[in-house]
Amino acid sequence: DAGVIQSPRHEVTEMGQEVTLRCKPISGHDYLFWYRQTMMRGLELLIYFNNNVPIDDSGMPEDRFSAKMPNASFSTLKIQPSEPRDSAVYFCASSLRWTLPSYEQYFGPGTRLTVT
């Protein structure tokens, strides 16, 4: 299996531009998570999906952020308009199930976003 795939790996954009991050989870995994990691705040959960349905989006910082999962093999995280404080590494992770004892998450390599 190729693991969780994220694209692009690096993104540099100017403030005010729209940014779209993409994720392909491991085939057969029912859960998909989006995280943001910064030096100041560490790794923060933004949103997670179960069977393509958003379950908890309480971590989404504001209306500029939106996430979709149109099918089991694809998800997007969109920032519009982007701001310099959005600069971070964005990770996508998937999990086969989300019940005891199987809570292992498999992370993608991340997208390093820089907003100038």
Next chain:
Amino acid sequence: RKEVEQDPGPFNVPEGATVAFNCTYSNSASQSFFWYRQDCRKEPKLLMSVYSSGNEDGRFTAQLNRASQYISLLIRDSKLSDSATYLCVVNLLSGGSYIPTFGRGTSLIVHP
């Protein structure tokens, strides 16, 4: 106050040393606990789950103390390759679903 707290370190130890990290959590409704390892500029990867009775995986031992609300990770006979950031993860029950909450990580540097 952050819900999951770790000493950021760095812990700088020689090869062969034993080192221990602690992680405290504030929500007593926490259900499950894990240690992840993250190498520099890489993604986090699961190191081990933490069970109530404590568990061991080779040189690594994890323990849970529910009364005091902390988990620990002990690494024996440290190797150079153990150098990484160790993240504790607590699944907090919130609104009927389990929310994975990461600590900010403890940095370990093992030197020759």
